[in-house]
Amino acid sequence: MTIYCDLIRLREIELRQCLKMSEANMFAFLQNERYGDWSDIGTAWHGLHFVLNRAYPNSDNIFDFLIYGGISLTDHNWAFRVNFNLPDMRGFEYKQVRKISNALLSVSKWDLKRAYLPELMWQNNIHPGTWETQNQVIRWYLATNFKISLQLRYLLINFDQLKRFFLIAKHRNLGVIIKYYE
Numbered sequence: 052m053t054i055y056c057d058l059i060r061l062r063e064i065e066l067r068q069c070l071k072m073s074e075a076n077m078f079a080f081l082q083n084e085r086y087g088d089w090s091d092i093g094t095a096w097h098g099l100h101f102v103l104n105r106a107y108p109n110s111d112n113i114f115d116f117l118i119y120g121g122i123s124l125t126d127h128n129w130a131f132r133v134n135f136n137l138p139d140m141r142g143f144e145y146k147q148v149r150k151i152s153n154a155l156l157s158v159s160k161w162d163l164k165r166a167y168l169p170e171l172m173w174q175n176n177i178h179p180g181t182w183e184t185q186n187q188v189i190r191w192y193l194a195t196n197f198k199i200s201l202q203l204r205y206l207l208i209n210f211d212q213l214k215r216f217f218l219i220a221k222h223r224n225l226g227v228i229i230k231y232y233e
Contacts, residue, residue: 053178054096055093059089060227062173065080069142077124081230090212093209094179096178097133098205099117103158104115105166123143125140129231156218158214169183178222
C-alpha cells in the first residue's frame with residue numbers, strides 16, 4: 052500500500068483547538084474552507100526526508116519534520132505499513148514552522164541531487180520503493196551518475212512545493228499540520 056502526505060496551514064489557535072476535538076470533528080474542521088491552505092506532496096515525503104537528511108547530516112534534525120516532531124493530533128499510526136513509527140497527523144506551531152522554512156530555504160537542488168542515491172534508498176526501504184536499482188542498468192546508471200531520473204525529478208518538484216508551502220506559512224504566521232493517508 053502507498054502512503055500519501057498532505058500539508059495543512061492553519062492559525063495556532065486553530066491548532067490548539069484541534070487538540071481538544073475528536074478525530075471526526077477535527078477532519079471536518081480541517082477540510083472546511085481550506086482550499087488554499089492544503090497541499091499534497093504525494094508519496095515524495097519519505098524520499099525527501101531521506102535526501103534532506105543525507106544532504107545535511109549535521110542539521111540538528113531540523114529536516115526530520117516530515118516524519119518526526121510536532122504535536123501528535125491522532126492516535127492512528129502507520130507503523131504497520133511503513134515499518135517505523137509514523138503518526139497519522141502532527142501539528143507544528145509557528146515557531147517551529149519558521150525554523151523549518153528557514154532551513155528549507157537554505158537547501159539547494161544540487162545538494163538534493165548529490166544526496167539522491169536510488170540503490171541506497173531502495174535498500175533502506177524508502178517509501179514508496181520505486182527507486183532505480185542495478186537490475187535496471189541504464190536507469191540506475193543515469194540516476195546514479197548523471198542524476199537523470201523521473202523519481203528524482205518528482206522529489207525536486209515536491210521539494211519546491213514543500214519549500215513554498217512553508218514559506219507562505221512563515222510569512223502568514225501560521226502553523227502546519229502534516230497528515231498521512233492511504
